[in-house]
Amino acid sequence: MSYDNPPPPPPPQYGAPVPGAVPAGTNKKAIWSLVLGIVGLLCCGFIAGIPAIILANMAKKEIPARGQGGNGLATAGLVLGVIAVVWSVINLILALSGNGIYDFEFNSN
Template structure:
């Protein structure tokens, strides 16, 4: 008794479409990583904005888009970089090491 696999379905029939990754979520994560490593506020704020926008778009897509984890990572990394930049700025202002 041999087993033969079933024939493939005809083209365009049935199946599920794979969800597309939201581009804002991807860029939010990339900018969040860059904010944490290099730039602070310059890329942290856009990471936060893009991440929140991506999370809303993904929720409204009804499963057609993926990337909620990347969007959340971008938001978290954006907040961390903003808080860290603020702490560095406060430290620099209180110790007088900013200019004079």
């Protein structure tokens, strides 16, 4: 037996992370798609809704390939982005047709 080389390290315990392995975590694009979907619903419509849809689709492709979490966040971001875009289209059509303008002026005759 040679004393020049140290013995190998013991194997990791059951359920312990493998040394040097990085945990997968949540996909950042899924988080941002959800954030942009919420912002698109609240105020920005097209400006935030379209990037939310794009990021959600990109995240749905990356999540299984990288073994990350966040599939539900990506789905929620996709749904909210679609709703934001549809809502913006409806508001745009109503505004252009003159039916989306509300006048709260009262006439006292």
